[in-house]
Amino acid sequence: MTIDGQPGKRRVLLTGGRSPAALELARGFRQSGCRVFSAESAPYHLSRVSRAVERSFLVPAPAEDPPGFAEALRAIAVEMDIDVLVPTCEEIFYVAKELGRFEGVCRVFSSPIAELDRLHHKGEFVRTAAKLGLSVPVTETFVDPEGWLPLLDDPGFAEGIVLKPAYSRFAARTVLVDRKAGNAGERKIKETLRRLRQDPLLASGEHPWVAQELLRGEEWCTYSVAHEGRLSAHAAYRSRFRAGRGASIHYEHAEQPLLFEWVERFVAAIGFTGQIAFDFMISPEGRAIPMECNPRATSGVHLLGQGGQLADAILAPRKLLSSGRVAKPSPGAGGAMLTAAMLSFGLAQAARDGLLGEWLRAVRTGRDVVFRKDDPRPFAEQFRLLAWTRRIARSRGITLQEASTLDIEWNGER
Secondary structure, X not given: OOOOOOHHHOEEEEEOOOXXXXXXXXXXXXXXXXXXXXXXXXXXXXXXXXXXXXXXXXXXXOOOOHHHXXXXXXXXXXXXXXXXXXXXXXXXXXXXXXXXXXXXXXXXXXXXXXXXXHHHOHHHHXXXXXXXXXXXXXXXXXXOOXXXXXXXXXXXXXXXXXXXXXXXXXXXXXXXXXXXXXXXXXXXHHHHHHHHHHOOOOOOOOOOEEEEEOOOOEEEEXXXXXXXXXXEEEEXXXXXXXXXXXXEOEEOEOOOHHHHHHHHHHHHHXXXXXXXXXXXXXXXXXXXXXXXXXXXXOHHHHHOOHHXXXXXXXXXXXHHHHHOOXXXXXXXXXXXXXXXXXXXXXXXXXXXXXXXXXXXXXHHHOEEOOOOOOOOHHHHHHHXXXXXXXXXXXXXXXXXXXXXXXXXXXXXXX
């Protein structure tokens, strides 16, 4: 499915409006002349109060009521005469599972659910890339809390082992057994087994986990847009400042041909359509090795959202594709950041890792991805969203990050 035409003549329905990435897309589409609508299951979200969004709709939570969520989106698409539905966060899996529901109503910028699920599953993604002859880390799937123990004697895991659920986000529940750090002894193994046995997502046939070789080098992220296997937009950035082990909170594009070549080959080989992002490690020897794939929007959109080029790449790619040109961040455009997170998580990390100078430069030169003078209300809304998320976290006894995606996340549901 290739979308084309003039973006300014499009009515776009965005889902996942709680994320800054969705807000960036809404603003970019509006700048290109689109009429933008939003649908969300969270009562407070950034896109709800943005001047870029003409009208926002509250819909059932996809993880709690998948059919009700899909039917609500269809009803909105009919009522608002929507041309294109663009999912952004993990609700995309629930949309993709119901693509047939939107036939004759609007186009959906997404690949089918089988494709998305295969990429989201950390073990299946690695197997898919390996079959294509691309570089991958040694990765094994296990369905028992002790299923990774034999790998301690496997030379493919000589550096160490990274254990994580096959379906997860924000590096949640990730456990490291680092042999060079001296924590691979009997005490560490016993501690790891205890954590895995007590985890709510206990490794099982229903909740598979993966064991991945511990990689060393520089961590990078990419974000791309593809149409039927051809890239129309691409950005790469170092993952220097993060919230804990998980999501990046500062984004600054840098050309990295190794990553572009890997992504280009992968999306071409599987004929992918949609938004797709990867976490990579570039080894000291210069190899680009993917750790996982996110077949949806990620924070990389902030590097492409300015000037309307991302709207063109998603809604009107024909000119780009016919010329062979790929939309990329403008040279010297500067970085982007989540300011509140940089002043908390980022500063703590900088002090711990000796990166205060780099942190200061990043804060001084980066733009906040939420606040804009001509669209100020989302900045205040993020604190209402945080309060709502905190209430859920407390009531469920989970972390803030887990609570932020609880109602939309996809863990291989059938």
